Amino acid sequence: MASIHVSFTCSSPAAVPSASFSSHQDRHHHTFLFTSFPSSQILYIPFSLSPWRKKSKTALIHDGRPAHVPFPPLRGPHPAGVSLQDAVAQASADSPAEPQAPQEQRPGATVPKNSIWVNPNSPRASRLQQQSSESRYARLGQLSGSLDACGPSEADVTEALAAVLRDKPSEQDAVVVLNNMENPETALLALRWFQEKIRIKKDVILYNVTLKVMRKSRNWDGAEFLLKEMLERGVGPDNVTFSTVISCARVCNLPEKAVQWFERMQEFGCKPDDVTYSAMIDAYGRSGNVDMAMKLYDQARAEKRNLDPVTFSTVIKVYSSSNNFDGALNVYEEMKALGVKPNLITYNTLLDAMGRASRPWQVKTIYREMETNGVLPNRATYAALLRAYGKARYPEDALRIYREMKEKVMELTVVLYNTLLAMCADLGLADEAVEIFEEMKKSPEGCKPDSWTFSSLITIYSCSGQVSEAEGILDEMLAAGFEPNIFVLTSLIQCYGKAKQVDNVERTFDRMLELGITPDDRFCGCLLNVLSQTPKEEVEKVIGCISRANETLGSLAKQLIDEKVADEIFKVKAEELFKNISKEVKKAYCNCLIDLCVNLNMMERACVLLDMALKLEIYSALQSKSSSQWSLHVRSLSLGAALTALHVWMKDLSRALENGEDLPPLLGINTGHGKHRYSEKGLATVFESHLRELNAPFHEAPDKVGWFLTTKVAAKPWLESRSSPNMAAA
DNA sequence: ATAGGGTTAG
Numbered sequence: 001m002a003s004i005h006v007s008f009t010c011s012s013p014a015a016v017p018s019a020s021f022s023s024h025q026d027r028h029h030h031t032f033l034f035t036s037f038p039s040s041q042i043l044y045i046p047f048s049l050s051p052w053r054k055k056s057k058t059a060l061i062h063d064g065r066p067a068h069v070p071f072p073p074l075r076g077p078h079p080a081g082v083s084l085q086d087a088v089a090q091a092s093a094d095s096p097a098e099p100q101a102p103q104e105q106r107p108g109a110t111v112p113k114n115s116i117w118v119n120p121n122s123p124r125a126s127r128l129q130q131q132s133s134e135s136r137y138a139r140l141g142q143l144s145g146s147l148d149a150c151g152p153s154e155a156d157v158t159e160a161l162a163a164v165l166r167d168k169p170s171e172q173d174a175v176v177v178l179n180n181m182e183n184p185e186t187a188l189l190a191l192r193w194f195q196e197k198i199r200i201k202k203d204v205i206l207y208n209v210t211l212k213v214m215r216k217s218r219n220w221d222g223a224e225f226l227l228k229e230m231l232e233r234g235v236g237p238d239n240v241t242f243s244t245v246i247s248c249a250r251v252c253n254l255p256e257k258a259v260q261w262f263e264r265m266q267e268f269g270c271k272p273d274d275v276t277y278s279a280m281i282d283a284y285g286r287s288g289n290v291d292m293a294m295k296l297y298d299q300a301r302a303e304k305r306n307l308d309p310v311t312f313s314t315v316i317k318v319y320s321s322s323n324n325f326d327g328a329l330n331v332y333e334e335m336k337a338l339g340v341k342p343n344l345i346t347y348n349t350l351l352d353a354m355g356r357a358s359r360p361w362q363v364k365t366i367y368r369e370m371e372t373n374g375v376l377p378n379r380a381t382y383a384a385l386l387r388a389y390g391k392a393r394y395p396e397d398a399l400r401i402y403r404e405m406k407e408k409v410m411e412l413t414v415v416l417y418n419t420l421l422a423m424c425a426d427l428g429l430a431d432e433a434v435e436i437f438e439e440m441k442k443s444p445e446g447c448k449p450d451s452w453t454f455s456s457l458i459t460i461y462s463c464s465g466q467v468s469e470a471e472g473i474l475d476e477m478l479a480a481g482f483e484p485n486i487f488v489l490t491s492l493i494q495c496y497g498k499a500k501q502v503d504n505v506e507r508t509f510d511r512m513l514e515l516g517i518t519p520d521d522r523f524c525g526c527l528l529n530v531l532s533q534t535p536k537e538e539v540e541k542v543i544g545c546i547s548r549a550n551e552t553l554g555s556l557a558k559q560l561i562d563e564k565v566a567d568e569i570f571k572v573k574a575e576e577l578f579k580n581i582s583k584e585v586k587k588a589y590c591n592c593l594i595d596l597c598v599n600l601n602m603m604e605r606a607c608v609l610l611d612m613a614l615k616l617e618i619y620s621a622l623q624s625k626s627s628s629q630w631s632l633h634v635r636s637l638s639l640g641a642a643l644t645a646l647h648v649w650m651k652d653l654s655r656a657l658e659n660g661e662d663l664p665p666l667l668g669i670n671t672g673h674g675k676h677r678y679s680e681k682g683l684a685t686v687f688e689s690h691l692r693e694l695n696a697p698f699h700e701a702p703d704k705v706g707w708f709l710t711t712k713v714a715a716k717p718w719l720e721s722r723s724s725p726n727m728a729a730a
Numbered sequence: 731a732t733a734g735g736g737t738t739a740g
Contacts, residue, residue: 137731176732208733215734243734250735278735310736317736348737383738415738422739452739459740487740522740 139164140173144180152185154192161193169197171205178209184222187213202235208244215248220257223248227261231268239265239273246279255287274300278311285318293318309335309343316346320353328353329362342373348380355388360397363388379410383419390423393673398423399432412440414447421456425463433460451482458491465498486517490526497530502538505530509545519549521585528592531557532599532640552577553589560596560605571608578616586618587636595640606644613641623649630664635672635706639686642671646690653715654723663712669698672706694722 143164150156165173174194181187191210195201207230214223227245230237242265249258262280265272272280277300284293297315300307312335319327332350335342342350347370354362367385370377377385382405389398402420405412412420417440424433437457440447454477461470470492477488484492489512496504509527512519519527527549531542539561547554556577559565574593578586590613597606613619622645624631632649634642646669653663669691671684684706691698697714701707 141731172732179732205733210733212733238734240734245734247735273734275735280735282735308735313736343736345737352737378737380738387739413738419739425740455740490740 137176140176141180144177147177147186147190148181148183150186152183152189154189157186157189158193161190165197167197169194171198171200171203174198174206175209178206178213181213182216184214184217184219188222188226202233204230204235204238204241207235208238208240211241211244211248215244215251218248218252220248220252220254224257237268237270239270239276242270242272243276243279246276246283250279250283250286253286255283255289258283259287274305274307274311277305278314281311281318282314285314285321288322290318290322290324307335307338307340309340309346312340312342313346313349316349316353320349320356323356325353325357325359342370342375344375344378344381347375348378348384351381351384351388355384355391358392360388360392360394363392364397379413379416382410383416386419386423390426393427395427395429398427399429402432402436411445412443412447413445414450414453417443417447418450418452418456421453421460425456425459428460428463430460430464433457449477449480451477451485451488454480454482455485455487455491458488458495462491462495462498465495467495467499467501467504470495483515484511486512486520486523489517490523493523493530494526497526497533497542500533500535502534502541506541506545509548513548521582524550524553525585525588525592528553528557528589528596532592532595536600552580557593557596560593560602561600563602567604567608570605571612574609574612575616578612578618586616587613590618591638591641594644595638598640598643603644603647606640607648610641610644610648619645623652626664628664629666629668631668631670633670634683634687635670637683639683639690642683642687643690650719650722654719657716657719658723663715665712667698667710667712667715668701669708670706671708 143160146160147157150160161169161177169177178187178190178194181190187210191206194206195203198206207226211223211226214220214226223245227237227241229235230241242261245261246258249255249261258280262272262276262283265276270276277296281293281296281300284290284296293315297311300311312331315331316328319325319331328350332342332346335346347366350366351363351370354360354366363385367377367381370381382401385401386398389395389401402423405416417436420436421433424430424436433456437449437453440449440453454473457473458470458477461467461473474484474488474492477484489508493505493508496502496508505527524546527542527546531539531546534542543554543557543561546557556570556573559570559573578589581589590609594606594609594613597603597609610619614622619637619641622633622637624633630653632645634645637645653667656663669687671682671687673682673684684700688700688708691708695718696710697718698708698710701709
């Protein structure tokens with residue numbers, strides 16, 4: 001039987017594949033004795049537990065290289081050209097081979113001073129293994145697992161604990177067992193048992209580690225119960241207690257509880273430190289109290305605390321989630337200026353922030369910087385990059401990232417597959433999506449498509465109105481056992497709307513109500529979008545759906561199409577509605593409603609809505625003026641809204657001329673690249689054809705993408721000709 | 731692994 005020992009030293013814990021091994025530290029070096037069993041299971045015995053003794057019947061020293069090559073030096077930073085991973089892989093690859101006959105230690109071979117060679121099948125080996133902290137830890141870990149699984153009765157818990165620990169657990173045993181637990185009920189019973197057996201009655205550490213279990217299981221009541229018990233029993237809570245409780249409140253979505261206990265810390269003689277500040281900054285951030293979060297950050301800096309990347313990452317996240325992206329960047333710069341090195345999580349948070357901000361160029365810069373600093377990307381990094389490039393419509397970059405992931409043979413998770421598919425949906429990459437979907441289903445990791453997966457695929461087909469393809473995915477989803485959710489139904493309705501199958505829109509809407517799904521603002525936005533594409537004869541049907549989903553919105557839509565309703569009345573109703581809907585959908589609603597007006601040739605009403613949107617700051621700064629150029633900015637506007645804005649701008653320019661004002665040398669319109677998910681042609685293309693219909697002298701700028709320009713000389717006669725009464729046309 | 735804070739999706 002082949003038994004191979006590999007003994008080795010490496011200088012850095014980072015070289016140890018943490019998933020497979022634990023390290024035993026000897027001041028500056030880590031020494032392991034690996035035992036490769038034929039089963040390829042690798043164990044090691046920390047050398048400090050093994051007094052050096054040479055036995056005649058030991059297993060063979062083998063480093064995976066020819067026998068005459070000396071054993072790698074043990075104290076060097078790089079063991080003679082063999083990495084730890086290589087050596088381990090080599091050892092297991094070689095294990096079936098018959099080893100050379102047992103031999104005396106070769107002269108010149110470097111042998112670990114404190115290692116012992118043992119036959120792995122001997123009782124001595126198993127005794128050593130049992131004594132090693134590794135296996136003790138494993139046993140305690142198993143105990144945690146069985147405690148999680150056992151019934152929540154004192155008898156069951158006591159039995160499980162006593163079977164492993166007898167009557168003499170150490171405090172360390174208790175800490176390890178509780179720390180690995182997840183079940184709040186049995187953890188509490190286990191805590192009682194440890195409190196009984198370990199005679200330190202007021203042990204704050206045991207409470208703290210049990211609080212962690214409450215956090216893990218998101219059990220706020222359990223956490224607060226334990227904290228109150230501590231206070232009643234006179235067990236002094238410390239900073240660890242409070243930061244655990246605060247972060248527990250945070251994960252339980254109870255920021256006010258975090259604040260409450262944070263403010264009471266002082267009562268118990270605790271002064272916030274770096275970790276409490278960081279936890280609390282996060283709690284304030286998540287409760288939307290950005291000001292308080294920043295106040296704490298400033299306080300922490302004023303106290304000249306050594307803030308670390310965790311705190312900075314938290315602050316960046318707080319800024320990012322309140323859409324203050326410059327704030328996020330500033331903190332990053334501040335961090336670097338203070339000499340704190342960004343780590344993987346800092347980069348991930350920052351990449352995510354710049355993605356949300358739709359600043360793909362900054363995403364690129366930061367990713368390059370990350371590479372330069374030798375920080376390796378993980379799945380979260382790739383997910384952030386894919387989202388950023390998808391959102392910004394950067395297909396080349398998004399696909400490059402996909403290739404990079406594949407080259408690294410990175411094991412993809414469901415989340416990462418779904419992120420890829422969502423990116424494809426953003427960019428309209430149907431073929432790539434199908435390829436990724438097939439790969440996902442074949443993946444050896446067994447990534448089962450979930451409702452996210454199907455939803456993204458349906459979205460891809462919905463964008464182009466490919467009804468039969470979308471329905472095919474829907475069938476596959478139902479066959480896989482998933483009920484349609486609001487996202488799937490939103491996409492489907494979008495698809496039917498695009499294909500002008502209004503009856504199917506109604507049918508899907510009915511089905512949604514039957515499933516007990518309540519339409520949200522986003523869904524209503526989708527119905528409005530469908531309405532703006534619906535032929536006049538069928539408009540009533542769609543408005544019927546909207547009314548059932550949201551009565552106020554439905555009645556506004558009814559008033560909009562009714563020419564008998566005065567603009568003034570309509571305006572009041574519209575303002576009322578827009579003050580009561582969520583911020584994220586305001587622009588989308590406005591775009592749809594203005595499109596509807598334009599389609600129905602109700603330009604006055606479109607102008608009323610545009611005016612309202614500017615007043616409510618739904619659209620910002622559509623017009624700008626400098627001495628050399630006046631501009632119209634219609635990026636992020638729908639076609640109808642953009643045309644309305646153009647209509648208003650032209651009137652304003654004509655009025656300026658009438659008032660004797662002079663035009664600047666250049667006039668420009670910025671449409672942006674305008675690649676919206678649901679429009680196959682960009683805004684620029686469609687807008688340009690409308691400019692031509694209007695005989696407008698604007699031409700695409702050769703050097704500025706998304707800009708149409710004209711000169712004062714060309715614009716003046718055109719505006720004057722349009723102002724003349726016999727040429728009135730919108 | 732051996733008491734506390736941070737990152738992946740409409």
